[in-house]
Amino acid sequence: MISKPREAFEKILPRMGDLPSIPSSVSRVMEVLDNPRSSSNDLADALAMDQSLTTRILKTVNSAFYGFPRRIETLSQAVTILGYRAVRELVTVTGLFQELDKQASEPGLNRPEFWRHAAGCGLAARVIAERTGTGRGQGIFLAGLLHDIGKVFLDAFLHDEYLEALELAGQKQTSLFEAEMRVLDGANHTDFGYWLAEEWNLPPSLTAAIAFHHDPTLSQDHYTLVCMVHVGNVLTRALEVGFGGDDLVPAVNRQAWSSLHLTPSLLESIVTDFDQRLSEDLPLL
């Protein structure tokens, strides 16, 4: 058990190596993506600086999902085919997650299943946004994808304590959220995720989703987005898509549910859409 979690976080920062900063190749790609005057060639040039990104993008565009009769060999062709949104998501997944997974150790958080949960949450949040007409844009998927980033930090840098929380949740049939609070002196993954997001200078919308996805009512500036991620998280866990660290299904906040105008019949169509997209989109991530 640790005391003074914020101090524990501060102490970890100097020994985190590459973690506090997003890899420079990813930052460069993000800059190009954010520049409305950039071309697909600019993007291809930025991607070419990173071998793992290049490989991932070419592998994706040549997958059965796109079904092109001939092999796509160049990044600029791939970018044109995939589109900027898909490239942004692939870059985030590949760049950030590979960096974070360098610190994974066994036993601990099951990373492949964890990332499947995270990507599932991003997808669910996006489907909720589309079906309810309450939001749009590429930030929704990313917000879902990164919502539990604090868990990865804890698993990597406070591993013994986090293992204790994971075991506590498994044995006592309590939520991981509550187990974290017991082991981390009242703090949980949303606190650590928030501090990490601040260190990384992530956009405020992503920071809000990371910090408030368990209680959207605390979010002031990005309330609707946080509600989508909140419900997306509950839904992904309920449907057993990946594994977030414990078996219990967290409660949906009634205010969040109402503000998204969700109903049981709408939920049914969201799940149908989500299931279809899960098999089409998720293998690509």
Place this chain on the structure above:
Amino acid sequence: MSGRKTPPRTKSPGVEQARILARVEKRFAVHGDDDIMAAIKQVTQRYLLSKLKERRDK
């Protein structure tokens, strides 16, 4: 000495269905009769049973 391995026993559809439903009940038990969580539980049951059927039909 190696003998022929016994093939894994396949559970009957009814047993697997019951197991899935029991697991869902357990995972939602803490929410009591909350109407929103009841709606999520229902779609979860249907979803997981449909996945079971998909696996069996393959």
